[in-house]
Amino acid sequence: MNRKKMLLAGILLSLIGLWIGFDLGQYFTLEQAKAQQIALQDTIAHSPLLSSLIFFMLYVAITALSVPGAAIMTLLGAALFGFWWSLLLISFASTIGATLAFLFSRYILRDWVQERFGHRLAAINTGIEKEGPFYLFSLRLIPIFPFFLVNLLMGLTPISTRRFYWVSQVGMLAGTMVYINAGTQLGQIDTLSGTISAPVLVSLVLLGIFPFMAKAIMGWVKQRQVYANWEKPTHFDQNMVVIGAGAGGLVSAYIAAAVKAKVTLIERHKMGGDCLNTGCVPSKALIRAAHAMSEITHAKEFGITTGDVKVDFQQVMARIHNVITKIEPHDSVSRYTDLGVNCIQGDATVLSPWEVEVNGQRITTRNIVIATGARPLVPNIPGLDTVNYLTSDTVWSLTEQPKRLLVLGGGPIGCELAQSFARLGSHITLVEMADQVLIREDSDAAALVADKLVHDGVDVKTGHKAVSFASFTDEQGQQIQHAELEDRHGNIVTVEFDAVMVALGRVANVKGFGLEELGITTTERGTVEVNAYLQTQYPNIFAVGDVAGPFQLTHAAAHQAWYAAVNGLFGTFKKFKADYSVLPAVTYTAPELARVGINEKEAIEKGIAFDVVTYGIDDLDRAITDGTDEGFIKVITPKGKDTILGATIVGHHAGELLAEFTLAMRHGLGLNKILGTVHPYPTMSEAAKYTAGVWKKANAPQGVLAWVEKYHGWMRRTKANDNTAQKTEEKRA
Template identity: 80%
Template sequence: MDKKKIIILGAVLSLIGLWFAFDLGQFFTLEYAKAQQQALQETINTSPMFSSIVFFAIYVIVTALSLPGAAIMTLLGAALFGFWWSLVLISFASTIGATLAFLFSRFILRDWVQGKFGHRLAPINAGIERDGPFYLFTLRLIPVFPFFLVNLLMGLTPISTKMFYLVSQVGMLAGTMVYINAGTQLGQIDTLSGIVSAPVLISLALLGIFPLIAKAVMGVIQKRRVYAQWEKPTQFDQNMVVIGAGAGGLVSSYIAAAVKAKVTLIERHKMGGDCLNTGCVPSKAIIRAAHTMAEISRANEFGISTGETKVDFKQVMSRIHNVIAKIEPHDSVERYSKLGVNCISGEATILSPWEVEVNGQRMTTRNIVIATGARPLVPGIPGLEAVNYLTSDTIWQLEEQPKRMLVLGGGPIGCELAQSFCRLGTEVTLVEMADQVLIREDSDASELVKNQLVKDGVSLMTSHRASRFESATDESGNTVQRVFLETSQGTEISVEFDVVMLALGRVANVQGFGLEELGITTTERGTVEVNEYLQTKYPNIYAVGDVAGPFQLTHAAAHQAWYAAVNGLFGSIKKFKADYSVLPAATYTSPEVARVGINEKEAQQQGIEFDVTSYGIDDLDRAITDGEDHGFIKVITPKGKDKILGVTIVGYNAGELLAEFTLAMRHGLGLNKILGTVHPYPTMSEATKYTAGVWKQANAPQGLLALAEKYHTWMREGKKKQNSKNALPESDAKAPVESALKEK
């Protein structure tokens, strides 16, 4: 920090220190003003201009130094100077003081903050350069943050000083008028009865409801600003048009039809979207086949002898397509038409915020839901186009089983398919750039999955990156395909394969249907930018599912669809913020990995004080009888409390076991409630109760237990002593017996 900055910073800190050291804040209270009202009023009457200048200067200093007291000074000024003159003084003094604080922050801190955090602040800087005046005006009109904080933070942004001053002068005017009006009324209170007078009550009411009024006004202004270039129809053909018939689109249109809204669903390809046709359904069908093969290989473990087993790959793929066909009616045009949805097959184009075109037909609609999904990411790795590559969309068209498969990506899709094809007899190499598979999971969960992948025969290569592909012809005229992998140490190796499966993530489908023309923005991840109500730039256009993120899960899309449909159809009455606090997810490897809430890794990143409770499923009776005694349940709770913050389960049917914890979290039930619930024996679900039991043991009330121990000791030893006191001495007890013997 240069010398000038040090001097200015020192001067400002000294002034702030003097304020608190001499307790100057005591002079900026209503009580002091009332006590000195007559004297102050006489001074003002005697020297109005001098008094105004002094008040103005003090107000500028208090605001510029971000000292507490500006609100009180506003009320005081109104009480002493009257409405109009105090409005002039305070309006300009507050803006000048705010601008000085803005300049101080800019001069002292902006270069350092932008230099250190510039890459993270880039989106904010871009937003300020584009819409900075509007953002500032909103903050001035609706005091969500204290004004002094707005002054200092805006100094760190690219907004110009001139623009900051002008917007602040106009933006703070309405709020200043409300405060001054309240001050003029408070200044007239001389007795307790004056507190309940109508003018004072009205002024206080205005003070309370002003933020709400300002927020409503800003909403109207923003809406007009967004829709300025579009002409809104006077009437509409539809209440809602949904683009995309995957999970999000199907649920949105179903809800709309259920509440008797007129809704049209447009799908350009297949009803059911990725989940039915290329995702959840076919992948779970092949996992089932692979699981059957793995069970057969374990037959001897259960005392069963089998002959030679053989995989009929064509039959495996045929069953997958039969499963899809069997589920198709659930998502079919026929079913949704019966439910009241107008289903159209074709390419949709959004022409305006209220107009959609499909197959040359234009229709007007009050709301639009974008549910266009995502597609597999195909990276720009050199040579990729020259080799035989597949994605999660195209792998289901295989007719011959690959002998050697390369899988790029160790996320859920990569791990599930790598394990499945390996169990069916394909030589599989799985490559992952990170140092573990399932990078979002805790290392202990990832380790169990890794060990099973290796045990099944997958060649696992973590900390490797595909740098290039090559397709060549060997001496025999056969085509040889290989990938060159770079290790974390910089060395390079090559791996040959017959097909490569790309499992490197998915890209949102945001192009080709009018978003660019409407100026609807996307995030850094390439998804449609939505707010907490799932609204895009245009409040009547919503986005759900993979195209909106942040989760690429079928049930997350359906969850979002409820909010989009309800907010779109009833938002003028009541809107709901999308709630992702309890959203479960499962990876269907063997063992399965299921999670809800935060895991240990995320709790550490968030700086949460937490406890970890673990239960090993190898201790569970039912797991032992089924030969599935592996894995664990791990629960994250706050220190000393039974509230469930997150659960990770690794093991057989982990996704099914997760449901009880998800229910408990959703309805605020802790581990004590789970412990008090009867579970049938012997079942896998008992694992949840035993996990709660482990927590209870670790959090047992030691003080009460000590008292209980003393009570039980007293019950044993105290009564024994009492009985011994009541017993006769040994000599007295023998006397009657001896006397009787003598008589005999």
């Protein structure tokens, strides 16, 4: 807190202290008001304007300082000035005073509160930004809720001063009128509670609840309007129809079947979606082959001599497809049919909010879950369509290993595939427009991964973009393919390649199955727009996974699927907002980069006051013995607390190490709990405990330790004195 804020806080506290110290509240009691009423009326009769101004300023001051007295001032003002004039004075004075209290709170406390608790208040801040006036108006209509508390708390939120003022001006009017009406009969009031009778109080509470009732009614009307052009079936064949059998669709169908709902799952291509067939599974199988090659290449470091090693690329690809075949039964039609899911292969078309057509068959359903996934983004770069380009969908059809592979995109997919092909012997050029690969990650973590890519033979070109492609046949009849890359200074670099891998992100599959006809809206990113409950503008149509975003992760899709299924089947009784607060993610390079919660970059962007705890894995015994002593664990905590806001791990099996931090965050366990947990030796998991130890050492209570040190010194001296005394007694004896 700066000096100006401390000065203002000191002045305000001094004024409040004077109010309490001089017991000024004694002059703002019902008895005093009634006793002074006649004398004050005479003064007002002689100087009405000056009296009104003094009353107005005093009312503003009391309200701004949030001290007791506003209620008595309201009653007295009505008795002195009459109903309408007092209503004018008090209505504006109370709002101005409330706004001043709001501004005091905002100026002195908001930055400190948001800095310290911003991560916890994120949801509240978002809600206030969207519907702050609505909630403020409702609170103002209920006089039993302390207005001064509303003023102070609202000052800590993002609501604008202008909105706070006009909403308060209108919202407090009803309660003010009730008090003023009672105040006109001040002489007949015996107690302050008598100003508002029980029926009037109930009426005001109902008035405060009315905006919520109105909101619910408006929501109902809006739903009616959304469904106005559609005829709802009189009965339904299914409780839920799921379109897409990737991770999101499979989990949605599984949950529906598990709770005995009738559910149909429609897939146009292969069960398991991208993850099984073109994504997670084949890429990890390729990474495993590349890791084996790297192990053999570095065998000399472990005292093992190998002969010539050759990569049989066709055998590598054959194993990848064998792995897919081995996992397929987990996502197969037969398994899900046994679970009670009606599986259909075909192209689904959404005909109405309750009808889906597939293979000429119309299915009526109470709920629909859209889980159609995404496809690789292919940019409109001149000449790209004339060269041999691959995507994460088509790369698995390769039968020959490209000698020279150009990879566009330094995200997780680009980095994983670039390193894998490089370890298998391809010459790789990786192009990334940003200044670092893995742009969402902290620069130190991304730099460590980039260094390892270079070590494995990848030519990493950050700050470059592909501007054109060309293909031609040379004099020897060889096809030559090349790309022109442009750096930030406009310099052009030409790179020849045998194949180019496009890994620039993915585009949601939102077209071609009826969403356009229903008018379902999409976001700027091209994903289906959903609310916190994963509902589209049609409350019975949900979207999960890559088609909805914001995360393109298999486990994120499965996580969303639970909410969509439960909200669709049981939303009449209870709905659940999707919670993304503890969502882990891993980039499977070597070393792996794993993260949960916020990283240092995001903490700075959010303006959170935080501490960074870092432990170097090169200090870990098991990592040293395994020859994987590289990387680090970085944990973000609030200042002086062991609460885990986020963890970033770069190292061997970082994804496995991340689980302990994810569990701790999910269940509110801090670093002290991790430190107090016994970890087997020697294991990589000890890195979590040692990270907690780094935090503990940095946050050790130095004052207490100083006293403990003195105590130990005293104990040493006391023991020595005891021995000397004992020997002296023995000699005397």
